[in-house]
Amino acid sequence: MILAGDIGGTKTVLALLDRGADGLLTCVREQTFASGEYDSFDEVLALFLPENAKIAAACFGVAGPVVDQRCFATNLSWTLDGEELKVQLGTERVRLLNDLEAMAVGMLYLNPDDFIELNPDAEPQSGNIAVIAAGTGLGEAILYWDGRRHHPIATEGGHCSFAPQNSQQEQLLRYLRGLYPRHVSCERILSGIGFSNLYDFLLENQFAPACPAVPSAAESSHGSGVDRNAVISRLGIEGEDALCVEVVRLFVEIYAAEASNLVLKAFATGGVFIGGGIGPKIRSAMENGAFMQAFSAKGRFQPLLGKMSVKLALNQRTPLIGAMHYYSAD
Structure with a gap:
């Protein structure tokens, strides 16, 4: 499964997707969280991910500058670390993007x-x-x-x-x-x-x-x-x-x-x-x-x-x- 997220100071949206044999993505689960109600991104992940979920890849757009795959989220007390997330999610394919980077990619897939x-x-x-x-x-x-x-x-x-x-x-x-x-x-x-x-x-x-x-x-x-x-x-x-x-x-x-x-x-x-x-x-x-x-x-x-x-x-x-x-x- 693919884990995707849009992490902002006001809200965090997470989605879990499955890729079919035809290569198309199907959203299995999506949830929105009020970012300010949580002390860390780990808390949000724990609430969102099903037990024993097997994550093949994960990508998160974060409102803040990403340097060496590490980001202190703007307007939040959260720090996201790509290397730590790789261990936590059990996959080497983890990517942190600045939110505008994520938006730029998304533009290519709009109708x-x-x-x-x-x-x-x-x-x-x-x-x-x-x-x-x-x-x-x-x-x-x-x-x-x-x-x-x-x-x-x-x-x-x-x-x-x-x-x-x-x-x-x-x-x-x-x-x-x-x-x-x-x-x-x-x-x-x-x-x-x-x-x-x-x-x-x-x-x-x-x-x-x-x-x-x-x-x-x-x-x-x-x-x-x-x-x-x-x-x-x-x-x-x-x-x-x-x-x-x-x-x-x-x-x-x-x-x-x-x-x-x-x-x-x-x-x-x-x-x-x-x-x-x-x-x-x-x-x-x-x-x-x-x-x-x-x-x-x-x-x-x-x-x-x-x-x-x-x-x-x-x-x-x-x-x-x-x-x-x-x-x-x-």
């Missing part, structure tokens, strides 16, 4: 209807693929093309420095330096908290009056019970408040610019996969043409980027699917 093509002028071709995902944080990965198949490469590109593209974004950078004087990364904008950061910036710069439905930063910090970021993005998408509409527009503009930065660094002629939880929630703003306009605004490389496939993934199980299929080539 066509799990994607929305954002570029009406796309001319698909082979090559490396860039993977970017805004959610709780900003994740970035690369699918390297060797001429026959793709291989996932982890990065921590979401923590690279934010580079403004126009005068408004230059003002934004100055504002964010006041909040984060040591370093302003792209993740400070392209993540859940980014909606609040953009809202507060625009409010300070008097773009529009404050929205009565949005809790103030002070109220939010004292536990108002309302997801401020979700309220801002929803009002922006629904067009109910001018300030929130501009937040979403600016978010999309910066998201697109960072996506094409990753494309150029990876020379991802195979296109872009956009994952994470935020993209599908602001789908209408991603599809209205503004994303592709900002994505292709790279001077002499506009002709290349203007023909590139840019796909928004709608399936939120992609990291788990990637972990399930990591050993499928064996």
